[in-house]
Amino acid sequence: MRKLSEDEKYMRQAIRLAKKAEENGDVPIGCIIVYEGKVIGRGYNKRNKDKSTLAHAELLAMKKAGKIIGDWRLEGCKMYVTLEPCQMCAGAIVQARIPEVVIGCMNSKAGCAGSIINLLEMPQFNHQVKVTRGVCEEECSNMLSSFFAKLREKKKAEKTCLT
Numbered sequence: 459m460r461k462l463s464e465d466e467k468y469m470r471q472a473i474r475l476a477k478k479a480e481e482n483g484d485v486p487i488g489c490i491i492v493y494e495g496k497v498i499g500r501g502y503n504k505r506n507k508d509k510s511t512l513a514h515a516e517l518l519a520m521k522k523a524g525k526i527i528g529d530w531r532l533e534g535c536k537m538y539v540t541l542e543p544c545q546m547c548a549g550a551i552v553q554a555r556i557p558e559v560v561i562g563c564m565n566s567k568a569g570c571a572g573s574i575i576n577l578l579e580m581p582q583f584n585h586q587v588k589v590t591r592g593v594c595e596e597e598c599s600n601m602l603s604s605f606f607a608k609l610r611e612k613k614k615a616e617k618t619c620l621t
């Protein structure tokens with residue numbers, strides 16, 4: 459078997475976290491932040507669980523990383539996220555000056571790292587992020603499509619029970 463690259467190794471960890479979100483009925487999205495070879499922030503989507511639009515995987519991981527580093531600036535950190543960040547998270551990534559983000563799969567409907575807009579690489583901002591896309595892409599995108607397929611089936615079953 460082929461040896462996993464470092465990016466794939468960390469993306470796998472983010473995928474494992476994403477699956478925890480699914481256990482709570484949240485869309486499976488996971489995020490890891492690495493600093494000097496150590497994972498210092500972990501997060502998975504808790505939007506439904508916490509009833510908060512702020513509970514995205516990236517923001518939760520950034521909060522933890524900031525505590526460990528002792529700074530809101532996450533300079534020297536590398537973020538791994540299973541799905542392309544939204545406008546809120548992409549904005550926070552630029553604000554925190556994270557130098558590098560690795561993305562699993564893209565989100566054509568809401569992604570703000572190249573799909574709808576590319577907030578991470580805008581020359582007009584005071585910070586640009588180095589972006590790598592498509593690491594463990596198939597795994598990340600299959601995880602989402604199977605989640606939504608199950609959701610549709612569940613809704614269909616509920617409807618049938620009512621009639």
Ligand SMILES: [Zn+2]
Nearest residue numbers: 514544546547
């Ligand atoms: Zn987000």
